[in-house]
Amino acid sequence: MKLNLLLALGLSALASGSLTAQTNGHTSATNKNQNGAPVTTTQSTRADSATVYDSQALRFEGKWGSADIIRGAKGEVVGTVGWFRDFDVEKLVQSSPRAVADARDFKVSNFRGSLVTTIGASLVAIGIAVAGNNSNNASTPVLIIAGAGGIGWGLNHLNSSYAALSRALWWYNRDLAAH
Amino acid sequence: MRILLIAVLLTGLANMAATIESGAQVTPYDERALRVDAAPGLRIVRGVSDSVVLNIGEFRRTGLADLVATSPHAVEQAEVFEKNYRPGSWFVGAGIALFGLNVGLTSIQPRPSISGWLLPVSVGLIVYGGYRLQLAYRGLQKAIWWYNRDLKS
Numbered sequence: 622m623k624l625n626l627l628l629a630l631g632l633s634a635l636a637s638g639s640l641t642a643q644t645n646g647h648t649s650a651t652n653k654n655q656n657g658a659p660v661t662t663t664q665s666t667r668a669d670s671a672t673v674y675d676s677q678a679l680r681f682e683g684k685w686g687s688a689d690i691i692r693g694a695k696g697e698v699v700g701t702v703g704w705f706r707d708f709d710v711e712k713l714v715q716s717s718p719r720a721v722a723d724a725r726d727f728k729v730s731n732f733r734g735s736l737v738t739t740i741g742a743s744l745v746a747i748g749i750a751v752a753g754n755n756s757n758n759a760s761t762p763v764l765i766i767a768g769a770g771g772i773g774w775g776l777n778h779l780n781s782s783y784a785a786l787s788r789a790l791w792w793y794n795r796d797l798a799a800h
Numbered sequence: 801m802r803i804l805l806i807a808v809l810l811t812g813l814a815n816m817a818a819t820i821e822s823g824a825q826v827t828p829y830d831e832r833a834l835r836v837d838a839a840p841g842l843r844i845v846r847g848v849s850d851s852v853v854l855n856i857g858e859f860r861r862t863g864l865a866d867l868v869a870t871s872p873h874a875v876e877q878a879e880v881f882e883k884n885y886r887p888g889s890w891f892v893g894a895g896i897a898l899f900g901l902n903v904g905l906t907s908i909q910p911r912p913s914i915s916g917w918l919l920p921v922s923v924g925l926i927v928y929g930g931y932r933l934q935l936a937y938r939g940l941q942k943a944i945w946w947y948n949r950d951l952k953s
Binding site: 765787 | 903930
C-alpha cells in the first residue's frame with residue numbers, strides 16, 4: 622500500500638513538473654546563460670518577459686498636437702494619434718481588454734478636445750482680427766473670452782485623453798508577458 | 801489502476817493549487833510600474849492601485865530622476881525631462897502673458913508702438929517653449945518606459 626502511494630505521488634509529481642515547465646515557456650531544459658550553465662526557470666521567465674517588453678511594449682511621444690505611438694526599444698513608430706487623426710488604438714491594443722476600454726476613452730476625449738480647442742482658437746483668431754481692424758465692435762471681447770474658454774475646456778479634455786492613452790498602453794504593456 | 805487514479809487526482813489537485821497561486825500572484829509590474837496621469841498639471845501614479853507618487857508642478861523641480869533611480873536608462877531620460885520642463889513652462893508662460901498683453905493693447909486707441917512687436921515675440925516664446933516642453937514630455941515617457949521595462953528584467 623505504501624509502495625502504491627509512493628508510486629502515485631511520484632507519477633503526480635512528474636506530471637505536475639511537466640505541466641509547469643510547459644506553462645513557464647518551455648525554457649528550463651534548453652536555456653543556458655553565457656557560461657553555458659543552465660539558468661533557473663524564474664530567471665529565464667523574467668528574461669523572456671524583458672525581451673518581449675523590449676520588442677513589443679508601447680509608449681507615445683508628443684509632436685505638436687499629435688503623438689506618435691512607438692513600439693519597443695528601437696523606437697519603431699506604429700501610428701500617430703491626435704488632432705483628427707483616426708489611427709485605431711483599440712485595434713493596436715486589442716490583446717488586452719482593459720487597454721481596449723481606455724483606448725476607447727482616449728478616442729472620445731481626444732475628438733471632443735480637438736474639436737472644441739479648434740473652435741476656441743478660431744474664435745480667438747476672429748476676435749483678434751476684428752479688433753485689429755480698428756472697428757469698435759462689441760462682439761470682440763465676447764469672441765476672445767469665449768474662444769479662450771473653449772481652448773481651456775478643449776485642452777483639459779485633450780489632457781484627459783492622453784492620460785487615457787497612457788493608461789491603455791500601461792495595461793497593454795502589463796499584459797504583454799501573459800501572451 | 802488504483803495508483804493511476806490516485807496519481808491523476810493528486811495531479812489535478814497540484815495544478816489547481818498552482819493555478820490559484822499564480823492567479824493571486826502580484827507581479828513587480830502590477831505593484832510598481834509607473835504611468836503619467838492627468839491632473840490639473842501632470843502627475844505620476846504607480847501600480848494597479850494608481851497611487852500618486854509624484855505631482856509635477858510647472859515651475860518647480862520635479863524629482864523624477866530620484867523616482868526612477870533604479871534604472872540607469874530611465875535616469876538619463878528623466879534628466880532630459882528635468883532640463884527642459886521648467887524652461888519650457890517659463891517660456892510658454894511668458895509668451896501667453898505677452899499675448900494677453902497684446903490683446904489688451906489692441907483695444908487702446910491710438911495703438912501703442914510696442915504692440916507691433918508684441919505679437920511676434922509672444923508667438924516666438926510660445927513656439928520655443930512648446931519645443932522645450934515637447935522634449936521634456938518625450939524624456940518623461942521614455943523614462944517611465946525604461947523604468948517599467950527594468951521592472952520586468
